[in-house]
Every structure is written in C-alpha cells, then in structure tokens.
Amino acid sequence: xxxxxxxxxxxxxSSLKYxxxxxxxxxxxAKGLAERIxxxxxxxxxxxxxxxxxxxxxxxxxxxxxxxxIDLFKENGPDLDHVGLAGFGHRIVQGGWYFKGAAIVxxxxxxxxxxxxxLAPLHNPAHLIGIDTAMELWPDLxxxxxxxxxxxxxxxxxxxxxxxDKETAHKYRIRRYGAHGTSHEFVSGTVCDxxxxxxxxxxxxxxxxxxxxxxxxGRKAIDTSMGLTPLEGLVMxxxxxxxxxxxxxxxxxxxxxxxxxxxxxxxxSGMLGLxxxxxxxxxxxxxxxxxxxxxxxxxxxxxxxxxxxxxYTFELGGLDVLTFTAGIGENDARTRYRLCEKLEFIGVKIDxxxxxxxxxxxxxxxxxxxxxxxxxxxxxTNEELxxxxxxxxxx
Ligand code: ADP
Numbered sequence: 001x002x003x004x005x006x007x008x009x010x011x012x013x014s015s016l017k018y019x020x021x022x023x024x025x026x027x028x029x030a031k032g033l034a035e036r037i038x039x040x041x042x043x044x045x046x047x048x049x050x051x052x053x054x055x056x057x058x059x060x061x062x063x064x065x066x067x068x069x070i071d072l073f074k075e076n077g078p079d080l081d082h083v084g085l086a087g088f089g090h091r092i093v094q095g096g097w098y099f100k101g102a103a104i105v106x107x108x109x110x111x112x113x114x115x116x117x118x119l120a121p122l123h124n125p126a127h128l129i130g131i132d133t134a135m136e137l138w139p140d141l142x143x144x145x146x147x148x149x150x151x152x153x154x155x156x157x158x159x160x161x162x163x164x165d166k167e168t169a170h171k172y173r174i175r176r177y178g179a180h181g182t183s184h185e186f187v188s189g190t191v192c193d194x195x196x197x198x199x200x201x202x203x204x205x206x207x208x209x210x211x212x213x214x215x216x217x218g219r220k221a222i223d224t225s226m227g228l229t230p231l232e233g234l235v236m237x238x239x240x241x242x243x244x245x246x247x248x249x250x251x252x253x254x255x256x257x258x259x260x261x262x263x264x265x266x267x268x269s270g271m272l273g274l275x276x277x278x279x280x281x282x283x284x285x286x287x288x289x290x291x292x293x294x295x296x297x298x299x300x301x302x303x304x305x306x307x308x309x310x311x312y313t314f315e316l317g318g319l320d321v322l323t324f325t326a327g328i329g330e331n332d333a334r335t336r337y338r339l340c341e342k343l344e345f346i347g348v349k350i351d352x353x354x355x356x357x358x359x360x361x362x363x364x365x366x367x368x369x370x371x372x373x374x375x376x377x378x379x380x381t382n383e384e385l386x387x388x389x390x391x392x393x394x395x
Pocket of ligand 1: 279327
C-alpha cells in the first residue's frame with residue numbers, strides 16, 4: 001500500500017476531535033468527535049463515507065473515548081491496519097517561545113508543552129492528555145505536535161512586544177504569541193500559491209467563534225490580533241477582544257475575583273455579551289427583526305474589524321489581497337459586504353453576485369470585481385489538513 005495517512009487529533013478538556021487524512025490529496029477517510037468526556041453520558045460520532053455512526057456511553061477519560069473510537073473504526077471502517085497510517089498530528093494551542101514549527105513528541109517536547117500550560121491553562125493540559133493517550137495506544141508510530149503559535153514565532157520584535165515594563169515582560173514571558181496560526185498560514189499560503197507569487201501584502205481574517213486578523217507579507221506573518229492569549233483583538237462570539245486593561249482593575253475593586261473576570265471576558269462577552277447570541281446567523285435574524293442590541297453588536301463587530309484592516313494596511317504599506325475564512329468569513333456574505341463597502345476608498349470593489357453565490361468546489365473564491373485594486377478572496381480554512389501536511393513533512 002502506497003497511500004500514507006495521518007490521524008489528526010484535537011483534544012480538548014471534555015472532547016476529542018479526529019480526522020484520518022490523506023495529506024497529499026487532502027481526502028478525509030474518516031472523521032469524528034467524542035464529547036462529554038469525563039461523564040457517564042459521553043457521545044462518540046464517527047463519520048465515514050458521509051454516514052454518521054453515533055454511540056452514547058460512559059466516557060470516564062480520554063482513554064475510553066479513544067478506545068471507543070478505535071472500536072468504531074473496526075465496526076464501520078476504514079481498517080486502521082490497512083490505511084498506511086504514518087503517524088499522528090496533535091493540535092497544540094500554545095508553543096510559546098520554544099516552537100517555531102512542528103515537533104516530534106519526545107520527552108523534551110513533552111516537558112516543554114507541559115511547561116507552557118501556564119500560558120494556555122484551558123488548552124495545553126487537554127492536548128497533553130490526548131497525546132499521552134494516543135502514545136499509549138500507538139507507541140510505535142510517530143506523534144507530531146503542531147502548534148497554533150508557530151506561525152508567529154518570528155513576528156518582528158516591534159509587533160510582538162507589549163509596551164510593558166521590560167523586566168516584568170521578560171520574567172513572565174509576556175509577549176504576543178498569537179493564535180489560529182495554522183489557519184492563517186494555510187490561508188495565506190493558499191493565496192500565494194493561487195497568485196503564483198510570494199510578494200503580496202495581505203490580510204487574512206479568520207472569523208469563526210474565535211476570530212483573529214493577521215497581516216502577512218507573502219507567507220510571513222508580520223502582525224496579528226491575538227496576543228499573549230486568544231483573548232486580544234477582534235470582537236468574537238463570546239470574547240471581548242481588545243478592552244482597556246483598567247476594566248480588570250475596576251472590576252477587581254468592585255469585588256469580582258480573577259476567575260469571574262476571566263469567565264466574563266472569555267465566555268460571557270463578545271457578541272453573546274452584547275446581544276445574547278453568539279451565532280452570527282441568529283444575530284442577523286434578530287437585527288432584521290428590529291432588535292437594537294443585535295444592531296449595536298454588529299456595528300461594534302464590524303468597526304473593530306475595520307480598525308484592524310486599517311492598521312494592517314498601513315503596517316504593510318498598502319494592501320494587495322484581503323481574504324476571509326472560517327465559519328463567518330466563509331458563509332456570511334453580509335458581513336463581508338458591509339466591510340468591503342467601507343473599504344471602497346482604498347480601492348476595494350466587491351462583486352455582489354460573486355459574494356453571494358459561492359462555488360463550494362473552489363478552494364479560492366474571488367469576490368472582488370476584475371478592476372478592484374485590492375483582490376478580495378474567500379479561502380476555506382482547513383486546519384486538520386494543514387496539521388496532517390506538517391506532520392507528514394516531519395515524518
Ligand atoms: P469555531 O471553529 O471557532 O468554533 P467556526 O469557524 O466553525 O467556529 O465558525 C462558527 C461560526 O460561524 C458560528 O458561530 C456562526 O456564527 C458562523 N456561521 C456559520 N454559518 C454561517 C452563515 N451561513 N452565516 C453567518 N454566520 C455563519
């Protein structure tokens with residue numbers, strides 16, 4: 001068998017997503033999700049050939065979840081012994097100052113990911129559980145850690161440095177690490193491939209529940225909106241994005257504790273906090289029904305985006321390509337239109353027809369007119385494929 005496949009794992013604290021991918025063609029042989037791990041009402045969904053197989057069962061730990069996933073592969077295919085499984089790609093949110101690229105997991109890499117839990121307390125510990133469990137079940141295959149932050153490891157010092165007391169920043173390793181790097185790298189690289197050149201000044205907008213903007217010169221990130229953590233930057237589904245840090249001091253003085261403020265900023269703010277909904281489809285619906293909270297939420301969301309596009313256009317010294325990706329970026333024609341409309345003065349001309357009629361077979365979809373000075377694109381992101389490709393390259 002010549003085919004080689006990679007098993008991509010994205011392990012969260014109570015969930016584990018997986019895809020079995022053929023990295024060259026991008027074909028997904030199977031994918032699925034284990035949810036509510038740690039409870040006796042766990043659920044595992046395995047999708048193969050478009051067919052969904054779902055089981056509900058107790059899933060006390062990630063090990064039972066992965067074992068059940070293996071059972072579902074045995075029952076419904078494909079046979080993991082006959083798919084040319086070359087190794088595992090593990091998504092890791094925080095690679096800190098250590099990782100400029102993917103790394104084969106060994107004791108040293110494991111220890112570094114563990115050390116970085118401090119910077120990503122919600123994510124890295126859960127990724128390690130995924131790694132440990134998979135390594136226990138498949139000890140003879142290589143396990144590759146692919147970091148969300150690696151694309152930003154080489155951000156210029158002037159964009160990665162906060163204007164914070166130097167010693168404090170150094171002592172606690174406080175800098176902009178960014179996030180969504182796997183997606184921005186995939187999308188900006190796809191744009192360069194599409195244009196056949198690496199010299200473009202581009203902005204990629206990853207607009208999902210989490211959202212970030214990135215300015216790239218060709219394939220290299222020069223600034224990004226997420227910072228020490230994925231809280232900074234754009235308005236998101238449930239996160240504030242940029243906010244005066246003094247709001248924290250104020251709330252502390254008013255009696256809230258750090259955990260409460262953390263939850264408020266990360267889980268109860270953003271679109272949800274502004275209008276009560278974080279799914280953009282619901283927000284638009286409510287705005288159409290005349291809801292003033294939804295209208296204001298959309299205005300705040302779009303204005304923040306506009307600010308970042310403006311800042312990055314100046315940082316780049318002009319703009320050649322603007323690209324939308326992720327759930328909202330790929331599907332929300334109105335958000336794209338509203339934004340592009342405001343960019344007319346820098347030469348952006350959006351084609352209404354193209355914007356509203358996406359051809360899903362295309363990996364790059366132009367929505368600007370032929371004579372637009374800035375090329376505006378939609379490029380569906382594919383983080384799992386990017387992880388599989390980075391893993392196979394290293395293997
Ligand atoms: P994440 O991976 O960060 O959870 P996604 O990239 O899957 O998020 O994006 C999820 C968001 O995409 C949803 O919250 C929803 O607001 C938005 N979305 C999906 N489809 C549409 C659509 N047709 N119109 C507007 N928004 C959409």
